[in-house]
Every structure is written in structure tokens, then in C-alpha cells.
Amino acid sequence: MKTVLVVDDEYDIVTTLETILTLEGYGVDIAFHGKEALTLLKSPPLPDLIISDVMMPVMNGYELLRELRAHEAYRHVPVILMSAAQIETDRLPPGQPPLVVRKPFDLNWLLDLINKTINDRAE
């Protein structure tokens, strides 16, 4: 079973994504902000995908991405960033820019993207 880590400080978004992703057959972990996400990542296995909001307290999406890229163990995990505002490209860490999804997004489209991203990586 493929797993997804969903990171967002919005209760309704993170729980609804958890619900639908579970229904779609994924294993789902959730975190309220970047720091919590990093804590979860410490316990194996690593998720097949991380989908994270950008604006979050304590540790935001940019910072989380930076941390992920900085760790040998985490940097290969594909990341999708969700954002209600324009991504500030100067705040992204160097390297391959992450996939970005603007909020509000179309759920069906997002599910396809998640599916494709995980499968592409698996190949």
C-alpha cells in the first residue's frame, strides 16, 4: 500500500484529505505543520509522497522542503506543495522545484496527480 503524508494547519483540509485518500486506498499520516511532519518521518517507513501546505505556523512549507532536501534519507521523497497564494520562488530551496498545486484545487485532478507522481517515482 502506498502512503501519503499530508501536512496542513487547516483542520478541515488535512482531515478531509485524510478521508478521501484513505478511501482511495492510500495509507495516510497527517501533520499540523512542518516540524510535526519531520517528527513523523523519523519513524519508518517513509511515505511515498508528501503533500504539504505552504503557510503554516512553527515551520512552513518552504522550510520543510529545505529540511527534506538537506537530509539524504528524505530528499528523494516527492513533494507537492499546496498554496492559496503565489509561490515565492525566492523562498524555495535550490534544486528541482516541487510540484505546486494552487488552492482551491480540483480534487479529482489532485488525486490523479498524486497517483501519477507516486507511480512515476516507482518506475
Place this chain on the structure above:
Amino acid sequence: MDALPYTVLLIGTFPEQRSERRRLLTHGTNQRFLFLEAESATDGLRMAQEQNTDCIVLDYAVPGADHSGFLRRLSDSARMRSSAVVVVAELGDENLAAETLKHGAYDCILREAAKAPGAIQRAVAGAIAQAKFTAELQKQHEEHNRRLGELHRTIGQMDQEIRARDEFLSITAHELRTPIAAIKLKLQTGLRVLKNGSPEQLPYDMLRGLYEGADRQITRLSGLIDSLLDLSRIDAGYFSLQLETVDLAALINDVLERLSYQLSFAKCPVTTAIEPGITGQWDRLRLEQVITNLLTNAARYASGSAITIQAKREADLARIVVRDHGPGIPKEHHQRIFDRYERGAAQANDLGLGLGLYITRQIVIAHDGTIEVESEPGKGAAFYIRLPLATSDTKLM
């Protein structure tokens, strides 16, 4: 003919010569004169600098008058005092006349013309009119410059305001998109479940949960829009309070109940120490807004840690303290968190506090109250609100 006397400074070496000039100037005219006299170039220049004159008549034969720079300095002094120089050069020619004009004299009277009243009278009258005109022009010029300066400042201000408004609009759009995203997600999840699931096994609880969630978000969206309207009202100075008798304990408990879902999700157990019987004349809705804002900030920023709310009466004030045990706020942000944020200020944006604290503070101030934060990194944050129990009549901000 001007009723006021002309003050004319006569610079000439010989008293008879000056006296003759006086005679020529006053000959056959009703114009009254006040004469000042100087017999050397140096004295003449000094008097020109110190006295108010309408015209200065300089005899070019005065020693030093033809020295380079003298005429220029004399003319400049004259101009500064709204006066003008007429040169009388009995021994001069047209070339000389041209030179004197070049160095700032208004007119130059040569040879025979110097001996008759006509030329000198016309020259002096002309010089005086010219000087007045120049002074007037200068005043207008300064006035125009002043107005231009004001206009530029106003334009600069407006530019700033437009930019701030633009930033505000883009921040607003961002703020509104988040609840909309949640609503859309819930509805689309419901639709997908209905589409993929079998009619006999509809997950009613889940679907109901999705509807409730969407409804909750719409309430929140509506509240956000109200906040944004608040902001524009605050800007325009229309922010007013609807005062009524409010029981503080009841109000706080109402808010706690409404937020219980959110607080438990954020794993923030809440402890209260609320003195009963504190009542004040406050705007109930606005005060709820304030408590809600502080609690949701705590839940957001200090999730997983305890929150305490305390309410006490201090003389004729109600003191409310909302304390969390989260990461705390560094001192350099203490002022900033209450400001309206701009996109440039990354920290405020990231804190996700948005407009809430700004509006909270405006509400507290409108009640003649104060709000302060006490916090250090690692030691949580405590917001202290002090509200007078009675505020003066509906205040306008």
C-alpha cells in the same frame, strides 16, 4: 500717481550733485520722495543692504562704482529688497550703458539726459515698477513651488496608499481562498464518494461530516469577509461599537463552547479561572471576536499545549489573560504582530496571524482598553487585555 512716497537712495560723491538729482526727481511731479544719501560706494552698498528702498540711483563716477563686482553686488542687494538700480553716467557712452545693464542695473542715464528731469524720473519710476513686478513674480513662483511640493507629497501618499491597497487585495484573496479550498474539497469528496460508492452502502456519517464541515467553513468565510469589511471601516473611520451589558464569564464560556472542536483537534486542553459576576458595558460581538481570535491563535500556534484563560476584576477594569505554552514570540515581533501585515514582512505572514490581532487591538482600543503580550521564545505567550467596565458612549474610531 502713487500716493506713497518713494524711498530713493542716492549714491554720489558730491552733495551738490545729489541735491541736483533730488531737484530733478521732484521737479514738476506730485510724487513724494524720501531720500537716503550715501557718498561712497561702500556706504552706498551698506545702506542698500540694510535699508528698504524703492530705487537706488548710483552715480557711476563714485570711486569704486566701476570696480568689477560692485554693481552686481549692489543690484543683487537691491533685488533682495525689492528695489532696483538706476545708473547715472554723465561721462559714459552706449557701451557703458550696456555693461551696466549686464551687471544688473535696470537703466543707465547718459550725458545730457542726466541733466533733465524727464529721463531720470522715467528711469526711476520704471525701476520701481520693475522691482515691484519682479518681487510679485518671485512670490508667485514661490507659491507655485510650494503648491507643487504639496501636490507631489499628496501624490506620493496616494501612490503609497494605492500600493498598500493592492497588497491588501492580494492578501485578502489569499485569506479567502483557504476556506473556499476546504469547502470545495469537502463537496468534491462527497461527490466522489457518491459516484464511486454503492447506493446501498452510503457512508452517511462521513457525508454528514463533510456537509457540516463545509457549513462551518462557510461560517468562517463569512466571518473573514466581515473582518475585511471591519478593516475598511477602520480605515475610513467608521468603526463603532454597540454597547450592552455583558457578563464576561458567560461570554467566554460561549466562545469556548463554539471553539471546542477546533481546540480539541489542536490538542489544546483549556483551563479557566474566571471570576464570576464581572459585567461591563461592551460590544458583545466584538468582544467575542477578540476572545475567539486569541484562542484560535493559541490553538494554531501552540497546538498540543495547554491554554489558560483568566478573567479578574481589577478596580474598574476587567483583566483577561489568554496564555498558551507554545513556542512563544520573540521580542522583536511583539509590536509587529498587532500591525496589519504587508507581503514584505514574511514573518507576520508566516505566523498566519493575519488581520486577527490587528482588529483585536482596534476593538480593545475602541473600548478604551489595552492589550499587551508577554512572551519569550520557548516560554509560551500571554495576552493581557484590560477593559474598563464602562466605556463612554458608542465610540467612533
